[in-house]
């Protein structure tokens with residue numbers, strides 16, 4: 001339903017060379033180790049969406 005939001009987060013919150021999240025630094029000037037909580041949230045939502053789609057296709 002809301003895939004764009006998760007994809008946008010995953011596109012911005014990527015791992016920097018120093019292992020910190022680039023998105024958190026760029027958006028909030030905040031240093032967060034990657035994966036930050038936003039990536040965790042987005043990936044867990046993505047996994048649920050993909051699993052739901054998979055089950056629906058198989059059912």
Ligand SMILES: [Zn+2]
Nearest residue numbers: 013021024036
């Ligand atoms: Zn981040």
